[in-house]
Amino acid sequence: MTKTRLVTTAFLTAVLTLGLTAPAFACGGLVAPNGAISLLRTTTLAGYRNGIEHYVTSFEFAGGGGGKFGSIVPLPDVPTRVIRGGDWTLQRLQQEVQPPVAPTFFAADAPAEASASPMAEVLLKTQIDALDITILKGGGTAVGNWAREHGFELTPDAPELLDFYASRSPIFAAAQFDAQAADELGQQAGDSTPIHFVIPTDRPWVPLRILSLGRAPDELVEADVFLLTPDEPNLLPKIETGLSIERSENSSELLTSDLRSDSNMKWVDGDGMWLTFLKIDSTAKDLTYDLAIDPTGTREPSPVDAGLAAPAAKTAGAEAGPSLAWTKWLMAALIALIAFAVVKRRARAGTGTGTDGMRPAA
Amino acid sequence: MRIRLLGAAILGLLVLAGCTAQANEQVRTVTITINHSSFGISQMDYRPGETVRFEIHNTDPIDHEFILGDQAVQDRHETGNEPHHGAIPGEVSVPAGQTATTTYTFDEPGTILFGCHLPGHFAYGMRGTVTVR
Numbered sequence: 001m002t003k004t005r006l007v008t009t010a011f012l013t014a015v016l017t018l019g020l021t022a023p024a025f026a027c028g029g030l031v032a033p034n035g036a037i038s039l040l041r042t043t044t045l046a047g048y049r050n051g052i053e054h055y056v057t058s059f060e061f062a063g064g065g066g067g068k069f070g071s072i073v074p075l076p077d078v079p080t081r082v083i084r085g086g087d088w089t090l091q092r093l094q095q096e097v098q099p100p101v102a103p104t105f106f107a108a109d110a111p112a113e114a115s116a117s118p119m120a121e122v123l124l125k126t127q128i129d130a131l132d133i134t135i136l137k138g139g140g141t142a143v144g145n146w147a148r149e150h151g152f153e154l155t156p157d158a159p160e161l162l163d164f165y166a167s168r169s170p171i172f173a174a175a176q177f178d179a180q181a182a183d184e185l186g187q188q189a190g191d192s193t194p195i196h197f198v199i200p201t202d203r204p205w206v207p208l209r210i211l212s213l214g215r216a217p218d219e220l221v222e223a224d225v226f227l228l229t230p231d232e233p234n235l236l237p238k239i240e241t242g243l244s245i246e247r248s249e250n251s252s253e254l255l256t257s258d259l260r261s262d263s264n265m266k267w268v269d270g271d272g273m274w275l276t277f278l279k280i281d282s283t284a285k286d287l288t289y290d291l292a293i294d295p296t297g298t299r300e301p302s303p304v305d306a307g308l309a310a311p312a313a314k315t316a317g318a319e320a321g322p323s324l325a326w327t328k329w330l331m332a333a334l335i336a337l338i339a340f341a342v343v344k345r346r347a348r349a350g351t352g353t354g355t356d357g358m359r360p361a362a
Numbered sequence: 363m364r365i366r367l368l369g370a371a372i373l374g375l376l377v378l379a380g381c382t383a384q385a386n387e388q389v390r391t392v393t394i395t396i397n398h399s400s401f402g403i404s405q406m407d408y409r410p411g412e413t414v415r416f417e418i419h420n421t422d423p424i425d426h427e428f429i430l431g432d433q434a435v436q437d438r439h440e441t442g443n444e445p446h447h448g449a450i451p452g453e454v455s456v457p458a459g460q461t462a463t464t465t466y467t468f469d470e471p472g473t474i475l476f477g478c479h480l481p482g483h484f485a486y487g488m489r490g491t492v493t494v495r
Contacts, residue, residue, distance in 0.1 A: 118459075141459070144423025148458060156399035156486040159422040163398070 043090045046206060047228035048295050049267050053204055055197040056085045070152040071175045072143070074165035074210060076305075077201035079135060079173075084128045085194030086262030093226045096255055097247060097277050120146040120172070129193045130181035134174045140166040147174060155214040165207065167311050168304060173197070196264050205305040206291040208243075212284035219284045227276040228268065229295040235276075236292040236301040237308065242282025243289075251275040388413075389465065395419045396426050396456065399483060401476070404490040412494075413467040420456040426483065427455045430466050430476045430492065439479035452476075468494040 045056040120138030127133070134150075136143050140162030144154055152174070165172070175195070182191075211221045221242075227233060232248060251259075251272050259268045280287070289308055292301030303309035392414050394401055399422060408414060418428045429439050430452030439453075452466035468474075477489035 141421070141423045145458065148423060154424045156424070156480075156483045156488070159424060160398035162423070 042211060042223035043094060043226070044206070044224075045090060045093060045226045045228065046204070046293075047268060047273070048204060049230065049269055049273075051200060052267065053197075053199045053201055054267050055079075055199060056089055056194060057197075058085065058090050058192040058194040070147070070150075070177070072147055072152065072162075072210075073173050073175070074169060074207045075135070075171040075173055075197070075199065076169050076203055076205055077199050078123055078137070078171055079197040079199040081196075081198040082124060082126050082128070082133050082135065082173075083196045083198070083264055085196035086259075086265050087194065089259055089262045089265055090194060092255070092258050092262070093277075094224065096275075097224070118142045118145060119149070122146075123171075128195060130178050130185055130187060131193045131195065132176045132178065133195065134176075136172045136174060137170050138166070138172075139163070139170060143172050150174070151176065157213060161210060161213055164209065164307065168205075168307075203302070203305055204293045204295065205301070206293065208280060208290045209287055209307055211280070212287045215284035217283065217285035221280060221282050221284055221287050223280040225276075225278040225280070225291065227278075227293065228273040229276070229293070229297075230269070230273060231295065231297045232274050233276060234294040234297050234299065234301055235278075236303065236306040237289055240282075240289060241286045242280060244279050244281075245276065246279050247275065247277040249275055389415050391415045391417055393417045393419065394428070395421060396488075397421045399424070399426070399478075399486055399488055401428075401478075401488060401490060406476075406490070406492045408468045408492065408494050410468060410471050410494055413465060415463060415465045416452075416454075417461065417463050418454060418456045419461045420458060423458050425455065425457050425480060426478045426488065427453070427480060428462075428464065428476060429453050429479060430464075430474065432474050436475050436477055436479070436484075436489075439477075440484055442479075468492070471495050 043058070045054075047054045047056075118138075118141065120136040120142040122134055123137050124135040125133070136146055138146070140159065143166065144159060144162050147158075148154055162172075177193075187193075206225060208223070208225075211223055215221065228251065235245075237243065251274070253272065255275070256268060256270065256272050259265050260270060278291070290306050292303070292305035294301045304311050390412065392406070394403060394416060396402070396418065416428060416430075418426075420426050427439075429435065435453075450464075452464055454462045454464040456462040471494050474492050474494070475489065476492060477484045
């Protein structure tokens with residue numbers, strides 16, 4: 001059996017579409033198995049302008065072994081475009097707040113066996129360098145079935161996490177890194193492929209809990225989130241174990257100019273935007289929330305969007321059909337009823353009735 | 363005549379009830395539904411000599427298994443390389459979204475275990491105990 005290693009990029013990104021300027025957090029859960037993941041700090045940028053959320057993330061290749069690598073990230077809405085991101089936007093943001101982090105990479109497992117199950121709907125497929133991106137729509141089970149049948153080996157916490165996100169949004173992005181394709185393109189271990197998701201949405205939130213996917217409860221999750229919003233945003237949660245706001249300020253002219261000069265980054269407002277930099281340094285078991293954002297700073301974000309409250313329960317569907325035992329009793333009762341009706345009918349026929357349906361006087 | 367028909371109907375009901383009760387006394391069927399990588403039950407109790415038919419419903423999009431046996435059986439499966447299990451009493455693989463059954467007779471009093479030994483599943487919490495007394 002081909003050994004698989006989990007590929008984790010420092011820019012593992014959750015392809016989550018945020019409609020707001022909130023920083024798109026690279027919130028992708030590696031669904032490769034064996035726990036052989038050595039995750040670097042995930043870095044994601046989510047920006048919002050003119051009703052469009054721009055979610056920029058990068059996947060780094062760990063190299064080695066052949067096979068495919070995969071990541072599944074929840075999205076708040078359907079992206080209208082999935083394109084190659086700027087070559088250095090995420091690095092530039094990292095430089096703005098801290099030195100670059102050397103990436104580590106892991107290869108995913110070989111594809112699992114396919115099995116017949118309800119599948120998620122494929123909304124969009126594209127290939128960017130050696131990265132295959134698929135946008136899916138479906139419940140947690142359907143997305144899980146699709147992932148399993150397409151070579152993702154899901155960890156035992158995957159069903160619950162997929163349902164957790166699907167209850168809020170049925171949109172997911174699956175990213176598969178083909179090591180062979182990467183070799184053919186001359187990509188080296190450490191090279192990254194930036195992905196830019198263009199997503200219209202009015203409920204921006206950044207998936208954070210997905211980063212705990214496949215991790216041991218006490219394993220440390222490290223990630224950086226950058227937000228670019230028109231104004232200082234309101235965030236939820238505001239304070240959590242392992243979540244800190246490192247910077248909250250107007251972006252500098254130099255940063256704004258640098259970002260706008262990168263590929264597909266002209267959406268950044270040339271007059272500047274509000275930059276928020278958050279750091280995640282949390283154990284997996286404590287990372288039970290997501291980041292909800294109000295980019296206007298005038299409203300409180302939804303606790304549901306932050307994963308702090310469950311969405312409104314749906315109306316219960318029709319109950320399952322009667323059990324076999326009940327069916328037997330029902331049939332028996334029906335037989336008795338029919339027998340009784342036959343008896344009654346024959347009794348009427350035997351005695352006869354008058355024109356008014358009443359029995360004749362004795 | 364009508365009395366005979368009524369009597370036949372009542373007799374039919376009694377026979378039906380009797381058949382159902384008799385079947386239930388021989389083998390008990392226990393339904394376990396796996397959801398979010400959990401059996402939903404951590405402790406079961408049965409009598410020595412009792413035969414139980416376990417019906418395992420897997421609602422997850424990932425495979426699971428149900429392995430019933432003592433610690434040695436659990437250890438063998440936890441460290442073994444068999445991806446799936448055949449028709450061994452008390453041991454069954456349950457593919458994603460499917461239902462599987464296995465029948466087990468609890469011969470001796472004592473405590474045995476049940477669990478899923480796919481990678482990481484047992485440590486995740488897919489395990490429990492059975493007390494036979």
